[in-house]
Amino acid sequence: MLARASTAALAQAVRRPLLAHSAAMLATAAGDVQPIKNVTVFGSGLMGAGIVQVSAQAGCQVTMVDVTPDALAKGEKIILSSLKRTAKKKYAEDAAGAQSFVDQIMANIHQSTEGAQAATKADLVVEAIVENLTVKQKLFAALDEAAPKHTIFASNTSSLKIADIAEATQRRDRFAGLHFFNPVPQMKLVEVIRTRDTSDVVFNSLLQFCRDLKKAPVSCKDTPGFIVNRLLVPYLMEAVRIVERGEASIADVDTAMKLGAGYPMGPFELADFVGLDTVKFIIDGWYTNGDGLKGKELVAPSKLLNDLVAAGKLGRKSGEGFYNYAQK
Template sequence: MAIKKIMVIGAGQMGSGIAQVCAQAGFHVVLNDMNEAALEKGLGNIEKLLTRAVEKERINEEDKEATLARLTSSSSLEASSDCDLVIEAVIENMDVKASVFQQLDEIAPAHAILATNTSSLPITDIAALTKRPEQVIGMHFMNPVPVMKLVEVIKGLQTSEETYETIRNIAINLGKTPVEVNDFPGFVANRILIPMINEAIYTVYEGVASVEDVDTVMKLGMNHPMGPLTLADFIGLDTVLAIMEVLHEGFGDSKYRPCPLLKKYVKAGWLGKKTGRGFYQYD
């Protein structure tokens, strides 16, 4: 199926990044968010990143202007009525995603594919909320989207092979490397990454080492480009906790229990870089 117009729902860091790479790849893109301020901020971030790319001579001014010309915005899901693909990138909460997909199922054209950027929630459960489960799929981008090459393409139980191949080809057109993943809690990336971060938090909680020293061990000893606690702040501690809870509930295994310190920070509103305080403080 030919994909010409894409809606991206959610104008946060992930959503605006997805919208940017889609527009750069030549697709007409509608960036959607019900919060007008978030929508304005998301569009501003895209323009800022494109300007920086021009300054670094990765693209030229004409490329930047052409990308922005292919990008429009909307605060209503009704704008999905003529889209071929919708990529949802809202908060990692099943109730919120359920509401979005139920509305999209009524509004989007019958041929449209509905994709979710969820980092851990079951694709089969989301698809079951629609009358088109064979056209629902996971398309999990990595953060920051314009830089990171990986996209996990996750099939639900009823996802058709045609839907999978279409999304796989879209990912390639975006300059990404798609990896086929089956529908298990956390998929691949977060099933491995988030428990590692959780264990790093436990080492601080139990007094094994300081935040800075835990990060130093993983950077210098394991050659990680970023320490796990710095990474947790970058991802958002609320997101880390949400994924750990999905893993814990999905597998019923105590090895996935969220660290009490992680829960405490989230309750305190220390969510990481986006709030100015997590395991580190930010200006």
């Protein structure tokens, strides 16, 4: 009994500091978190509409902003179509329940063409507009004037440096990247990009926001392509180079990667899905001005890719890219 008591006492004595250390570590990891209940999303394309949808589904009040009513109408159509598919699965035999599900989420979504003034109540602004540094900086400069001081700014850019975009503002400590993946409602991953200036509170708040959206956040420094695209785009380009060198056909490369590596899509199918103009934009930017990537063969431009983009063959969205979808 004495031996047992001594062992138990020793275990308890050791356990106390370990528990205290674990609690302290958890508190440090969590940090202070700023509640995000009001979200403004700039851009109503596939990405912007998807971010609006998942934010509204999480119970946030969301304002979707674009330059014209027609653009907003297209974004609303994207959201409604996605929600109806979800509702059909969730309420297979309950039409009223399905409609109520859609209506409740749509009630959280508002629309605006007022530009930066649409963010006057925002806890978080997410930008999902054209991949052009100057255009993004112009938007955030205006937002810096219009948004409350507590508002967090985030860009959904997939290829530009977050710090470069943040230079247009006076709140670089409240600026970060939130890189969602398409289609946003289905894809679980969000890359949370932290610059040298991003504060702990902002970083932790964005991690928690992603969890509230039922997403899985990963953190990354402000490096070209972050994690996924830094690995994915060179992989796509090496597939293109294999075909350019005549070593294998497009179809055989795709089949090899699907059946040999277990990928759901081959590299050419994936490039067509992403958009060949998007892939070219990323490659051109990295090759000419990418930190640590400038002039590297890894991201060298491709004549095959350039010719397809010049011909307007951009992938699925144009009906033809590496494959002809009009014939499928």
